[in-house]
Amino acid sequence: MRLEAQEISVRFGALAALASVSLDVQSGERRALIGPNGAGKTTLFNVIAGELRPAAGSVLLDGRDVTSLPTWRRARLSLGRTFQRSALFPRLSVGENLELAVRRGALVGRRRAVPERLEAAGLSAVAERPASSLGHGEQRALEIELALACEPRLLLLDEPMAGLSGAERQAALERLRNLPRSVTLVIVEHDIDAVFAIAERITVLDHGVKIADGTPAEVRADPRVQEVYLGRP
C-alpha cells in the first residue's frame, strides 16, 4: 500500500511538533524514519495512524484521503502499527492478545489463525500466560506480532528493537526482513545498523522538519544529517 503524507503540520501549544512534513512511501517499500529524540517521528506516526489530527496537511493511503477517518477505520484499510512502549493487553493471555488482533475489529471468525501466529512469534510455549508476565523480549515479539496478525499492507514500526538483546535483535530483524513485499514498511529505529539492514530509503527529521530524504548512501553523505548526528554535542 502506498502512503502519502502531504505537508503535515502539528502544533502542541507554542511548539511546532511537525512543520509541513511530507512523506511518500511506495507500495512494498522499506522506509526508515530517523532523527534525534523529539524530532517528531512518533508524532508523524500518530498522524498517519489517525490518533492525532494534524493542524494542516493530509494523509493518503493508496491515493485515498483518510485524513478525517478515525484510527479504527484506517486500521481496517490494512494499516497496522506497533508502539514504542509495548501496548499489550496485560491481564489477558498471550493467546487472547493475538485472538483480538486476528479478528481485526470484527466479531466473527478468524480465531483459527491464533496458533500459527503464536508459532511465528515463537510464543507458543507461553500462550496461556498473561501478557504482563512475559519478559521484555517476549513482550516486544508479541508487540510486533499483534500488528502482523492483522495482515497489514502498511506497517508502521515504532522502535521495534528498543531494549532487545543481541540475539533477540537478530530474530526480530529476520522476522521483518522476511515479510512479503505486499507489506509496505515504515520503521522508526535508533539502531542504525538495523536501519541500514532493512531500509531502502531513509527520511530524516529534526525538530519537526524534514532535513533529508534519499537512499542510505545519499543520507549518509548529506552534510545536514552529519551535522545533526555528529556536529552537535
Add this chain to the structure above:
Amino acid sequence: MPAVLLAVLISLPFWTPSRYWVSVAIQALILAVFAMSLDLLLGFGGMPSFGHAAFYGMGAYACGKLFPQLTGAGLLAFLVAGMAAGVIAALPIGALAVRARGIYFLMLTLAFAQMVWGLAFQWTSFTGGTEGMSGIPQAVPDWLQEQGQNLWPALRTAGPFYVVALTVAVLAFAGLTAITRSPFGRALEGIRENEGRMRALGYPTYRYRLAAFVIAAAFAGLAGATTALYNGYANPSQLYWHTSGLVLIAVIVGGTRSLLGAVLGAFFVTIVQLVISSYTEHWQLLLGAVFIAVVLFLPGGFISLGRLGWLKR
C-alpha cells in the same frame, strides 16, 4: 461452584424455615442481577459507573407508570418494559458518558443519575414525587401462583415470586456469561486493558463501550422491574446515589471481572443489610468496615480467595 449455588437456591423453598428467608433470597437475587449488570460495565468494560441506579430505577418506574396497561399482558411484558426503559435511558446518557474516562466517567454517570433522581423526586405530577408509585402487581402467572401455593403453602405469595426471581437471575447469569465469553466480551476486555491498541487493531471502541453501557443498563432495568413487581412500588430511593454505591459495594466485595463474584457480593450485602440489621442497628458500620477492609486488603474481592494462586493478576 455455580452448580452448588444453583442447587442450594433451587431447593431453598423446600427446606427454608420461613417466609422471611425466602424474601431475603428474593432481594439478594434481584441485587445479584443488578450487580452482574454493573460488573459487565466495571469489571469487563473497565467503566466505573457511579450512576447505575438510574437504570435500575428507570426499570422500576417503567413498571409503575405502565402497570395499568401491562397488567393484562403479564409478567414478561413488565420485565421487557423494565429492560426497554433501561435501554432508552442509557442511549443518550451513554452516548455522552462513554466518551469520558476514569474519574470523569464516574462523575458524569453520577451527574446523570442524580438528574434522573431529581426528576423522580420533584416532578410529582409525572413520577409521584417522594411517594413514588405504588400498587404495582406481582404479575406472577396464574399457573405458577397455584403450583407455588400447593407446593409451599406456608410461603404464601413469596414462594411463587421466588421462582420468578430465581428464573430472572439464572437467565441473566446465563445471558451475561454468554456475552462476556463472546468475542464482544473479549473485545470489551481488550478495550479495558488498552483502548489505544484496540483502535489500532481496527475496533471502533466508542461503539463497543456504548454497547456495553446499554446492555448493562438493560439488565439493570430488568433488576429494577423485578424489584418493583416484588415490592409493589417504585420510589426515588431506587434511583439515589446510595443505591449506585450499594451495588458498587456488592460488585467490589464479591470480586470484579467475575459474574459469580457479583452474585456472592450481592448475597453478602443483602444478608448484612437485612439479616444483621434485625440483630443490630449498626449494619452500616459493619458493611462499611468490611468494605474498607476488602478495598484495602483484598482488591480482588471474595472470589479471589477461591482462585488464589490460579492466576497472579
Add this chain to the structure above:
Amino acid sequence: MDVLNLAHGSFYMLGAYAAFAVVSKTGNFWLALLLGPLSVGLIGGLMELLLFRRLYQRGHLAQVLLSFGFTLVFVDLVRSGFGPRTYGIAPPPGLGGAFHVAGASFTKYDVFILGVSVLVALVLLVAWRLLKVGAVLRAGVSDKEMVGLLGIDLGLVFTLTFAFGAALAGLGGVVAAPFVAIYPAMDDNVLILALVVVVLGGLGSIEGALAGSLLIGLAFSFGTFYLQEFSIAIVFALMAAVLVLRPRGLFGIRQ
C-alpha cells in the same frame, strides 16, 4: 491532590455534631468553632496517614470505594453516639436576631456566615498563591520523585493537606450547625453539592470552586423559585453539561 473522598460530607457532618456536643456541654459556640475543625482535621489526617496513603497507586475508584465505606461507618457511629434524632443549636449570643436593609431582612448569623466564608476563601487563595501549595500538590501528583528531590516531604504535605481539607469541611459543619438540622444523614446533600461545585469550577482549582459554588447557589435558588419541579435536575444537568463540554470546569486550569 487528586483524591476523590466521598467521606468529605461526613467531615462536615462530624463538624456539625462536634458543634452540637460542645455547645450543649459548655454553651460556648466559639469553643466549638475552635475544637470542631481541630478534631475533624485530626481524624482526616489519621485517615490519610493510615489508609488513603496506601491507595494513591490504585486510582480514583479505590478511593471512592474506601471513602464510601467510611461514609457508612461515620453515619452509623454518629447514630450510635447521638441517636437518630434531629438536633439544632441556637446561634451564639450576639448573633441572634435579624435586621433590615432596604426592605429585605437578614439574620445577623447570615452575615457571620458570609464573613467566615469570605475569610476562608481569602486564606485559601493566599495560601494557594503565596505558599505555592497548589503547585507542590500538582507536581506531587504528576511526579512524586521530582518533588521529593526538591527536598519537600511529600507524604507530610499530603497528610497536612488532607487534614486541612477535613478541618475546613468540619468548620463548614460547625458554622452551618446553628441554621441547619443536625441529623445522621446530613452529609448526603452537602457531599453531592460539593462534588457538583468542584466539577463546575474545575478539579484542582480553588478559584473555580468559589465561582462554582456561587453559580450553583444562584442556579438552585432561581430554579427553586421559577421551576420548582426541576431545580435538582437542572443543577445536575449543569454538572453533566460541564463535564461533557468542558471537563476542566468552567474556570479550570489551562493546560
